[in-house]
Amino acid sequence: MLHLTEYIEDTQLELIYVESFLSLREADQWLEECRETIPWQQLQIKLMGKEIPQPRLTAWYSDPGVHYTYSGLTLHPTEWHPLMQELRERVEEFALMTFNSALLNYYRDGQDSMGFHADNEPELGKQPVIASFSLGGPRRFVFKHRQLKKKHDLSLAHGSLLLMKGETQHHWLHGIPKTKKHVNERMNITFRKIL
Numbered sequence: 001m002l003h004l005t006e007y008i009e010d011t012q013l014e015l016i017y018v019e020s021f022l023s024l025r026e027a028d029q030w031l032e033e034c035r036e037t038i039p040w041q042q043l044q045i046k047l048m049g050k051e052i053p054q055p056r057l058t059a060w061y062s063d064p065g066v067h068y069t070y071s072g073l074t075l076h077p078t079e080w081h082p083l084m085q086e087l088r089e090r091v092e093e094f095a096l097m098t099f100n101s102a103l104l105n106y107y108r109d110g111q112d113s114m115g116f117h118a119d120n121e122p123e124l125g126k127q128p129v130i131a132s133f134s135l136g137g138p139r140r141f142v143f144k145h146r147q148l149k150k151k152h153d154l155s156l157a158h159g160s161l162l163l164m165k166g167e168t169q170h171h172w173l174h175g176i177p178k179t180k181k182h183v184n185e186r187m188n189i190t191f192r193k194i195l
């Protein structure tokens, strides 16, 4: 397991990256199982008063009573998929904390994307720890500082885990830009603790 802690001085970017959180064999199996068994949906979001489809597929799991609102969407508790429950336990063991929800994103090709945003909703608390697990082809995961002209790119490997901690969400936005290059399908699962 390669661990990498990144802390860029004076920028409050605090990351822990584990390249092989799952073995390659396990990650391949999980990718296939998630593709086949997760009830992926393309939801509509409201952007500048207009309803538009999200440029990716999503799914959501959370404990009873745990709701999450972002981009005008409110996600309600759904019974945990067994694979997501297993992954949650493994991530909790590593992160030494508990999570009560998981947001899943499926980028089918280079035209699927995630706009720049921060996971800073008030219900995540002051210094949220977000645990982000990736499967499938690599994509550019870009951090952009809110005030300074700084960017930081990562390529999140198949089966990897990234923890975003501390003040990261207050000072940095992150996103997955579209690309014209040929890229393989990718899935990402972010575990959150909603207070």
Ligand SMILES: O=C(O)CCC(=O)C(=O)O
Pocket (backbone or CB within 6 Å): 103, 105, 114, 119, 132, 141, 156, 174, 175, 176, 187, 188, 190
């Ligand atoms: O796909 C990714 O790695 C990004 C996911 C993300 O930013 C989010 O779920 O808030």
